[in-house]
Amino acid sequence: MLRQSFCILLGLLLLSGCGGGGGGSSSAAAPCDLIYSIVFLTVEEGELLMPLTPTVDCGAVSDWSVTPILPGGLTISQVDGTISGTPTTAGTDDDYLITASNSTGSTDFTLRILINPNAPCALTYPSSFVIAEQGTAINPQTPTVNCGYVAQWSVLPALPAGLIISQVDGTISGTPTTAGTDDDYIVTASNVTGMTSFSIRIQVNPPAPCNLVYPLPFVVAEQGTAITPQTPMVSCGDVAQWSVLPALPAGLIISQVDGTISGYRR
Template sequence: MASTIGRRSTTWVAWCVATLLTTFVAVPAAHAATAPVITSPGAQSSPSKVALSLAMKLTGGTTPFAWSATGLPVGLTINATTGVISGTPTSAGTVTSTVKVTDGAKLSHSVSFPWATGVLVTNPGMQGVATGTAASLPMKAAGGTTPYTWSATGLPAGLTINATTGVIAGTATTAGSYTVTVNATDTAKVAGSAPFTLNVGPAPVVTSPGNQSSPTLIATTVPVTATGGTAPYKWSATGLPAGLSIDIGTGTISGTPATAGTTTATVTATDAKAIPQSVSFTWATGVFVDSVPSRGSATGTAVSLAHAARGGTAPYKWSATGLPAGLTINATTGAITGTPTATATYTTKITATDAAAVAGSVTFTWNTGPGATVTTPGAQAGTTGTAVSKTISATAGTTPYQWT
């Protein structure tokens, strides 16, 4: 009986020890595995009197999370559940904000970062203007109470800033690299500023590719080149037909025009000192009928004239206006055939319309008449090594004649 009681006591003690070990060893191990970590948002710059929302990012931890913050700009608060900072800054200055999160296991993490508020002038980055060329550089600001009063220091000779609009304009006269500081002061006398580098020097020279005509739905490549200034160049373009783009490094325009129409394309090369130069040209896209030179056909003589078109979606439907009397156009092939019957000068327009109802045309002059008659000189004989000179004559038609 005593040994039985002893065995039961030993078993009970062992069970208690095992339970205690499980309770006090396993729980801390679980806590250590998932500590929360806030990703710092970095330095913040927010215009005063402009609403904002900044979501803090978190990894790890155990839900639920409790957020808090100290040192936020006046007018901002943090949502204790989501960690989103929002509101409208009401004052100007720079503070150090600290955001803290505590997870469901009572583990915490915090980050600190600077936060500037007030009138914020947008730094335009390095800028460049060409010596002797009129320039216009708009400055931008946000926050505070508008309107702003603008001023600047360090401007090159020939340039000034408009106190009302903030546009730097004029014609720089002296080449060099200048450190310019632009200031914007609001109606409450709160000011903001931004320094940037302004280079003055010779601009690159962009060679215009000339006016362009590109069939739609057919790939095209047009290189644009530049010289002078300071290489390398950074290329950009506006007004390109839909489907075309410019290579920022080489200036080559390529792609497949997708729509028909005529645009004004402007290509700009900006050199390593941020000095730009541009060229503009027209760019037509659509269905194009191959050009036809002015023609002449003799009355009473059969004519057969073929045409070709490019671009759009085949097949084409052909039509023509102003054809010489006696001639017709084949609506499927575009071939003009027949025999001219009258003497006249015609303005002929040939049109090809694709399956999407996009049309292209070509216009040319077509003269018809009796034509010239060459007078045969009869059989001729010549001696090897002896110079020959023989005049051939013609009659009728309209002089002067072109001989071949």
């Protein structure tokens, strides 16, 4: 009887050691090999992102997470890890650690996201033709830009001497120092995404002559005798032409060089 009980006990111990009765259990596989199709995502502020869906092998994913949080307007799906949305703020340029996990383990992928600003558009100045006078400050020409922000302002060819363009808002201002300019200038507002341009013509004229004075306001001439040449003074500006109304008496002339009146009264 004792021998029989010992055999029964030994048999039970053997069954227990072998996992008898099917009482054993196994853990679910952890996700592995998480991959997105790109490692560097560039998108424009306000532009709808084409959904970016990853692949993942091994075990089923029960949770998707991102560190740090995605830029405003972008989300990650808890169903399949797809990143989608429309970014609302430019300036982001960071690495994001995306993790697919379950109760057993996890797998990671690093995605860099760069969000660029909208390109500037519809650049316009108040006037497309500016007439300036040498030595006189021009009315500042401040433009408008309809979209995006401007990182840089440029002009080709260079503005006339004495005029500048502001890197803050594109205003053209200053006092031209040299007359004779009459050219078209291409002003460009740009950022990393794109640019917009406007053509403005600038003409710089010389200052008007002023304070014309002759030595005598009254000249008495004798017929057949040369008069004393009357050479005038002009205080400002360059004289391009001299004229007299009515016509001078016969035999007298006015110089187109300096306005001197000379000759013989006939």
